[in-house]
Amino acid sequence: xxxxxxxxxxxxxxxxxxxxxxxxxxxxxxxxxxxxxxxxxxxxxxxxxxxxxxxxxxxxxxxxxxxxxxxxxxxxxxxxxxxxxxxxxxxxxxxxxxxxxxxxxxxxxxxxxxxxxxxxxxxxxxxxxxxxxxxxxxxxxxxxxxxxxxxxxxxxxxxxxxxxxxxxxxxxxxxxxxxxxxxxxxxxxxxxxxxxxxxxxxxxxxxxxxxxxxxxxxxxxxxxxxxxxxxxxxxxx
Amino acid sequence: xxxxxxxxxxxxxxxxxxxxxxxxxxxxxxxxxxxxxxxxxxxxxxxxxxxxxxxxxxxxxxxxxxxxxxxxxxxxxxxxxxxxxxxxxxxxxxxxxxxxxxxxxxxxxxxxxxxxxxxxxxxxxxxxxxxxxxxxxxxxxxxxxxxxxxxxxxxxxxxxxxxxxxxxxxxxxxxxxxxxxxxxxxxxxxxxxxxxxxxxxxxxxxxxxxxxxxxxxxxxxxxxxxxxxxxxxxxxxxxxxxxxxxxxxxxxxxxxxxxxxxxxxxxxxxxxxxxxxxxxxxxxxxxxxxxxxxxxxxxxx
Numbered sequence: 261x262x263x264x265x266x267x268x269x270x271x272x273x274x275x276x277x278x279x280x281x282x283x284x285x286x287x288x289x290x291x292x293x294x295x296x297x298x299x300x301x302x303x304x305x306x307x308x309x310x311x312x313x314x315x316x317x318x319x320x321x322x323x324x325x326x327x328x329x330x331x332x333x334x335x336x337x338x339x340x341x342x343x344x345x346x347x348x349x350x351x352x353x354x355x356x357x358x359x360x361x362x363x364x365x366x367x368x369x370x371x372x373x374x375x376x377x378x379x380x381x382x383x384x385x386x387x388x389x390x391x392x393x394x395x396x397x398x399x400x401x402x403x404x405x406x407x408x409x410x411x412x413x414x415x416x417x418x419x420x421x422x423x424x425x426x427x428x429x430x431x432x433x434x435x436x437x438x439x440x441x442x443x444x445x446x447x448x449x450x451x452x453x454x455x456x457x458x459x460x461x462x463x464x465x466x467x468x469x470x471x472x473x474x475x476x477x478x479x480x481x482x483x484x485x486x487x488x489x490x491x492x493x494x495x496x497x
Numbered sequence: 498x499x500x501x502x503x504x505x506x507x508x509x510x511x512x513x514x515x516x517x518x519x520x521x522x523x524x525x526x527x528x529x530x531x532x533x534x535x536x537x538x539x540x541x542x543x544x545x546x547x548x549x550x551x552x553x554x555x556x557x558x559x560x561x562x563x564x565x566x567x568x569x570x571x572x573x574x575x576x577x578x579x580x581x582x583x584x585x586x587x588x589x590x591x592x593x594x595x596x597x598x599x600x601x602x603x604x605x606x607x608x609x610x611x612x613x614x615x616x617x618x619x620x621x622x623x624x625x626x627x628x629x630x631x632x633x634x635x636x637x638x639x640x641x642x643x644x645x646x647x648x649x650x651x652x653x654x655x656x657x658x659x660x661x662x663x664x665x666x667x668x669x670x671x672x673x674x675x676x677x678x679x680x681x682x683x684x685x686x687x688x689x690x691x692x693x694x695x696x697x698x699x700x701x702x703x704x705x706x707x708x709x710x711x712x713x714x715x716x717x718x719x720x721x722x723x724x725x726x727x728x729x730x731x732x733x734x735x736x737x738x739x740x741x742x743x744x745x746x747x748x749x750x751x752x753x754x755x756x757x758x759x760x761x762x763x764x765x766x767x768x769x770x771x772x773x774x775x776x777x778x779x780x781x782x783x784x785x786x787x788x789x790x791x792x793x794x795x796x797x798x
Contacts, residue, residue: 311675332674341675348672350665361665364658365677413676 264289270318272309280473292450294460297470303453341410345421347402351395362412400431457494504751506632512743513643517698518720519735521691528667535598537717543568543696557620572692576685606710617703639701722774728791746770
């Protein structure tokens with residue numbers, strides 16, 4: 261299968277501090293790949309590095325095209341949607357405006373309307389709250405909004421940074437169910453960063469394990485899941 | 498009674514000017530957290546441009562539109578050329594740049610057009626405009642023009658995709674980038690719009706205060722007071738603050754005059770208007786630091 265995103269020798273820096281060391285991985289078209297690791301391993305940094313939100317070295321290719329030096333907003337316009345840590349809600353805008361601002365770059369207005377309808381089909385709770393200020397939504401609803409907003413970009417690749425963070429288990433299950441549907445029905449490839457390794461390995465077909473800025477293990481989810489070290493460190497049994 | 502209505506009307510007219518300039522300040526503040534001290538001088542410069550066009554024979558409204566358009570380009574250029582390289586500079590550097598711009602615009606205007614005070618025409622017909630004895634033609638015109646401009650801005654920010662993108666960029670620049678908004682251009686655009694709104698204020702007030710390079714100094718203080726009264730982070734508040742300050746300063750002076758007439762004791766009058774405005778600022782900041790319409794920002798630490 262051809263790779264949608266190829267990352268090679270990626271280094272990332274916060275000021276003088278290097279936090280990624282020669283990371284390399286591929287994301288296949290259509291699949292869900294997960295990036296596991298403890299706090300501070302560099303998971304969020306990897307997603308930020310792909311979108312060039314921090315200083316990086318190395319190559320990142322999207323659909324065969326080098327995107328390493330491009331500005332964040334230009335990378336996004338290539339149809340890479342980043343659902344950031346903390347959900348990035350525009351709190352003073354309404355739910356509707358949060359969704360529409362993501363379609364700002366799109367010229368196909370009729371398709372945007374159709375997309376909005378279809379996307380709200382995944383998230384009926386958002387439909388009920390369209391005119392509400394987004395800052396007043398619950399954490400779970402804001403996470404749904406963040407994913408829905410990312411979908412409005414009509415992405416081919418979605419980068420998800422800990423969608424389960426701070427949410428009740430039932431809500432997390434609901435969101436992960438929706439993510440699986442989106443992956444299949446919208447044909448969106450996903451790179452999922454998660455602390456909740458069990459959940460992530462169930463959803464993803466491939467997994468990479470990060471430790472202090474280096475990839476220490478990779479393989480299909482079933483293989484990674486049964487690795488002794490992964491079991492002890494991340495799955496807890 | 499008639500005198501009271503006159504004072505009220507002139508307060509509203511002044512308030513409209515303060516509101517426009519205050520809105521220009523707030524527009525830049527919400528997206529950059531900086532107060533552009535040169536906003537008034539930029540407006541003054543734009544006013545001179547319109548005066549120059551009129552002295553070359555242009556119609557008032559043609560000169561008005563041309564000067565507003567010029568201001569837009571000027572605002573965008575200043576942001577792109579001067580402020581862009583200072584993006585990560587400390588606040589003090591940027592303040593120095595603003596003060597520098599203030600001095601530059603002031604002296605360039607003086608060099609080109611001299612410091613002699615010039616009269617400035619009003620586009621509003623004297624006879625059949627306004628309400629006799631209550632509000633003059635120019636005052637009513639100023640209020641109407643300002644309201645139209647504010648209305649257009651409201652519609653732009655509320656209902657157009659570009660306006661939405663600008664609001665998103667001001668609220669959360671990083672996330673705005675992640676939905677493909679070119680945040681840098683949104684900032685430049687904000688500067689352009691602010692300069693245009695300032696130009697409207699300058700061109701409208703020039704008939705009242707006359708045209709000279711220092712004409713906007715006091716008005717910028719009033720605008721600053723208005724923005725603070727309304728809440729420096731609230732565009733609607735800035736507009737309301739403008740009208741509040743404009744009316745209140747006149748009412749206080751009017752009350753002072755009435756007291757003097759009745760008792761012969763002079764307490765307060767027209768000369769203390771600016772003082773009144775500044776006292777309003779101090780009272781509001783003491784009692785309600787976020788301004789009347791501002792939201793209190795609570796930060797978790």
